[in-house]
Structures are given as structure tokens and as C-alpha cells.
Amino acid sequence: MKQKKLSKFGGFLERKPRGGTLHLTVALLVFAFTAVMLGCKENGETPLTGVAHNPAIPVEVNTFMPDSGGIRTKFVIKGSNFGNDKSKVSVFFKDNETERKAVIIGINNETIYCLAPRQNGGSNIVRVEVDGKAASTAKTFKYLVAENVSHIVGVRGEGRATDGSLAEGRINRTFGIAALGNDELLTFESLVNTVRFISVPSNKIITIQTSFDGTQPAITKDRSKVYSIGRSFPHRVYVYEKNTLWAPKIVAAQIASAPGIIMSACLDNEEQWLYFRERGGAFGRMEIANPTNVEIIKAVTPGANSGDYNYMSYSPIEDCFYYTVQGQHSVYKMSKAGDVELYAGNGLGRSDGFRTDAQFNQGSGILVDLDGNIWIADSSNHTIRKINKNSGFVSTVAGIPGVQGASSGIPALSTFDYPYAFAVDENNAMFIGESWGCTLRKLAIE
Template structure:
């Protein structure tokens, strides 16, 4: 009887051990809102961090911060990771007095300082750093490219069926939606809408030769102007299905046949009404257009040497200035205001590269060289990304931290076959423009036999 009773109890004991082992194994990784557990926050005592685990990881890494006086209300606790650019807030899952469970945000690669703030007042910093491993890859988004041979044509349909030709500009709308703007040829002079989630490409506007568009901060309105005079300004609104509406014209400036390659809009902090579109004429004029009054203001002239097509423009909200890529001068210009407002005067200076040397060389702002800089965009931290066109086939980055110019994607001087994967081994075919979606994705538009590519950094 004794042995039979033992045999009967064995399954129960074994299952109990399994439950215990499973609960111990998952204790660190199963998050619950323990608002009724742990010691409440005491404002008269310091908040202390004794350590955290793991020491390193990537985006959405589960991080457990140990210490004291964290309280027991998750909504009153904030955790920030600082990657040298700025504080990035983590998602706090639960708090139990001596432990905080959170998910690491998207960061720049390298060491990050962890900071905890409780009840919006008490702040403390971890005694060590968290090493973030950023991963990057290049992937295909849409377009046939070279798959069916060369030739100028376009085609709507699924992402795999679509064909693009000579894209001048691209803009990321968020939620994996994109618009492209084509060049002067009949197979290219179109505005296209791409929805990755819906697996479709459609033509929104036909027979227009438009440059790089501007987009407002909420990503609800896009603006573009025809490259040639008279420069007709079009508006595309999300609430109207991104259909085009003509809202005004920009007068021609300078001698010779004028061009406007791109337009940009400031953020809400610097333009609360989001009403001004800034642009450069190829003759060296710098101006802005008001979308509400349809008035144009000239802000400066003779800012740079004339080019067939003046370069792409980007606004830097961190330094309240503009950058212009000048492909015939192989450099990036910086456009700054000289007074209290932009109407008080502007100036331009060479920011990176040299007008006397065309090459792809990484280095400091003064030592770096560009061969054919075209489309540009800026990420959340103020890093500037630049397409190297005309057989260079690489993407360059100017760091906001130290101004170092590096090559982050593409294979120099190689254009076929179009290849995805590791950014260092990826192959682009004349990348013409680039746009950032605010969520770690850079969408790149190629020029000849184009595909749309994604350079993702997580």
C-alpha cells in the first residue's frame, strides 16, 4: 500500500515541480500591472538604482531595473535611455517597489545611460550603461526594377507588378504609405501612391513634372511644385485621399530657365500654423510661399552658384537652419538667417564637402567629399542622410553628434544586380531621393528602372 501511494503521488509531485519551475523561469519576463503590490513611493526618501539586467540588447528588449523607492504605480514612473542625442522614453510595463519592468526604445548603437523619474520629481541615474545593438537592413518595397529588362514605362498594380521610372522625389506618409513624384518624361511625370499594407500602387496625378515634396508635421498634407516655371503649387491631403489641388503659383526668379527642385516645411515649433513652404531657385534665390495667402516672399539671393537643377532642401529643426545639396559643386550648403527672423536676411556657407573635388570620401565635415549629392532627409536625432547619385549608388550620413560623414548603405560604383540585405553589401541603382517616416524606416527612390527600397534601422 505504501508503494502504491507513493506511485500515486509521483505524478502530482512532478506536475507541481513543473509549475514551480515554469513560474520561476518566466518570472522576469511576464509583466503584470502590480499596482497593489510593493511599497508605495515615499517622497521623503531617495530613489536608488542598484542595477539592471540584461546589460545589453536591442529595441523592445525586456529590461528589469532593480533598486528602491520606485513606488507601485506604473503610470507615475518614467524610464529614459540616453544615447548621446536625447532622452528616449521606454515603455514601463509594471512596478513593484524595488523593480521596474520596461521595454527598451529604439536607440542609436552604443552605450546608453538609464534614468528613472518617479512622481515627476525624484530622478536618479543607473551606475552603469546599457549597450544597445542597432540592427540595419535594406529590403525591397515596390517596383520591378531590372527584372524585366530596361525601358521607360510605368505600371500600377501590386507591389511586385508596379514599375517606376525616373523618380524625382519621395515622401513617407507613415503606416508604410509613400508618395513618389516623377520627372519630365511621359512614362515618369506622375504622382504615385504606394501602400505596403494594401499591396498596391496607384497613380494619383498624371502629366506633371514635380520635384521633392514637403510634408507637414502631422503627415496629413503634402505640397509640391512643378520644377519648371510657372511653378504651380499643388496640395495633397490625407482626408481627400491624397488627390491633387492647385493652390497657387511661385513666380520665376533669376535669368535663364528657372527650376525649383524641392520644397520643405518647418515643424510646428518654428511655424505653428504650418503655412510656409521654403524653396530654392536654381539661380540662387531663396524664398517661401504661404499656403493660406498664396503670397511669395524672397528671403535671399546669390546664395550659391547656379546649377542646371539646384539641389534638394532639408530643414533642421534642431539648429533652425536649412541644408541644400549642390550636385555640381559636390557639397552641402547650410542656409542660416542673419537676423531675428528669416525676413531679416539669410546667408549660405559650405557645410560639408568641397566644390573643387568630386569623390566619395568619409571623414569630418571639412575632410569628407561628395561626388553627386542629391535627395536628403533628417531623422529624429538630427542626423542628415544623403543619396549619392550618378553611379555612386550609396547613402551617406552626417552625424548630428560630431559631424562625421560616413557611408551607411550601398556598394560604391556598383549598380547591378539590385541587392538587399546587409546595408554594406546592398546594391542600389542610382538612388535619387530619400525620406524618413519617423519610425526607423528610410524609403529610397531610385532613378533609372527604379525600385523603392527600405533602409531600416532598429
């Protein structure tokens, strides 16, 4: 059977030998029509025309196609009374944790064209909401998860600062990462005291600052500014801005009231203060517009030990902080007022389970993802752990407990060499900086 491309629609036309009929799959036909009817206008799309939504009658969802797929799968919903105003319509996919919005491409009164959002694997309920009226069907969408650990830059054990292509480049111990979006990063490398810019699309790594031992930075919600606090006293503070091509600019010469080691900077939802917790347990903040205004909120917080490193991450969903304490193998939850509770950890070990039963081995980097789940770089276990925000269950997502290495691929079979620093991008992909491993890796779960 010969195949002839339909270049206009991006599909395939199957022709039977000697005068056979033409066949085009339903999915390709639907999206061929979508491409033609949507066209392009000033914002890249033209809404489909059709009958307006009638608020006096119900919204109905009859069916959808396809039955399964992954993130950004093209998705068609058939029903009635959707109207023709895209601004009044929302499509939600609900997995075992939460509902997430799909991106709507076009609409008419009986059809919605959209892209599936990133979900957890398994069955999803699809719900349509039009001007406050909701409808769904008993049919479910099977979300197929693609998981992968990939290598970005660096060679295990070759800790040095070498610029060039990603294959040629070398990095040192990475204590901080900022995910700038579109697979571009800033890394803060200890021992060599350098800040690097890494671009996967441009295949390059370049040094943008030397003589600064910065650690885990804070990034604004629009990913246009990155703030980093120097690890050691006097704790210089720098900002890196997108509109200046991430060139460093000093914000404060010191944070004098925090003499101990600081491993993280955090912004809250208002982005007016830079929060920190130093190794001796002091929790405080610096006003960005007035850097001399530094407040110590709590002089000592649990887990204070002069020998313990700790990382901190802000949860915009809960408006609070989570921090690790390496030597106590624990995770703490802290309010903005400095009130603290032990959140996860039950001594030295590597077992999964409910958060207060699970065990860690010198957990270091910590982040809260876009859904509110908490991730731990379980450094001396050489694994990546996840605390589910709803169930509180701690699971090992990537790495083999107790096994050092540098292999990529399937997360459960991959190996790490002291994973240390963390960042999450706009797609919930995680970037992992290894300490002694001297590599940068990406964990994508889609």
C-alpha cells in the same frame, strides 16, 4: 525534452521526463505577470497599484533585465521609490550620441515595465527620473542594431508607371518621396509626371495624379498633409491630405517669382510657410494660407548654377536648412534669413572623414533624421552617406562606392543605381527612390 505552450502567457513550460520540476525563464515569468497585472482598460492598459512616490527620500535603481536587446525590447527595472503615477516617471537610454525616452507600460513603487527605444549600437546607460529626482546604476544595456536594405517596388531599368501589387508594379525615376507612416508612401515620378500611393501593408501601388512633375515634397509633423511644388515653371503647388485619401488639391497655380527649376518643398516648425530654393539660387517662401504672398528671402545663395540640381531639407532641431548642389559636390547650411555656410564637401570624390574633408559625387537627395543627423543620397557614387550631427563625421552607411546594382540585405554590401530622393518615417527608417534604377528601397537601422 518536450515543450508545452502556456497560451495565456505566450511562454514555454519545460517539463522534465517522469515527474521532473517545472521551469520557467525569469524573463518570461516577469512579462507573464506584466500581461496579467496590466490588463486592459479604456486606453488599453491599467496602471499597477502601489505606494506613492515619497519626495523626501531618494529614488534608487538596483538592477534591470534583460542585459541586451533591440528596439521595443521588453524591459524591467527594479529599485525603490518609483511611486505609482506613470505620468511622473521617465526612463531614458543614453547612447554615444544622446538620451532617448523609453515607452513606459506600467509601474509600481519597486518595478517599472517599459519598451526600449531605438538606439545606436553599443552600451547604454539607463536612467530613471521620478518627479525631478534621477537615479541610475553602473550596469549598462547592450543595444543590438539590426540593419537591412530591402526592396519595395520596381525593377531596375524598367521605368514605367504600372499599378497593381508591389511585385507587379513599376515606377519611373523618383524625384520625391513622402513617408506617410506605417510603411505607406507618396512618390513623385519625373519623366512620366505621376504621383503614386504605395502601401506595403496592403501590397499595392496606385496612381493618384497624372500630368504633374512634382519633386521632393514637404510633410506636416502629424503626417496628415503633404505639399509638393512643381519642378518647372510655373511651379504649381498641390496639397495631399490624409482625410481625403491623399487626393490632390491645388493650392497655387504658380510661383511666378522663381523661374528656375525647384527640386524641394520644406516646412518649418510653424508650418505656415512653404520654403523653396530654385536652381538659380533664389531662396524664398510661400504663405500657405495666402498663396499669392511669395517672398524671395535671398535672390542668390551660394551654389547657384543654372546647370545644378539641388535638394533642401529642414532641421527642426536647429531651425535651419541644409541643401545639396550636385555639380559642386557639396552640402550647404542655410539660416531662415538666407545666411549660408559651406557645411560639407571637399571636391569630387568618395572619401569619408570630417565633413569639410569628405568628398561626394553629385550628392542629390538630402534629409535630416529625427535625431538631427544629415543623410545624403550620393547619387553618382551609388551610396547613402551620413553626417553625424555631433562629430561632423561623414560615413558611408549603405552601398558600395562606384558600384551600380540592385542588391539588398546588409547595407554595406547592398548596391544602388543612382539613389536620388529620400524620406524618413516615424521610426527613422529611410525610403530611397532611385533615379535610373527605377526602384524604391528601404534602409532600416534598428
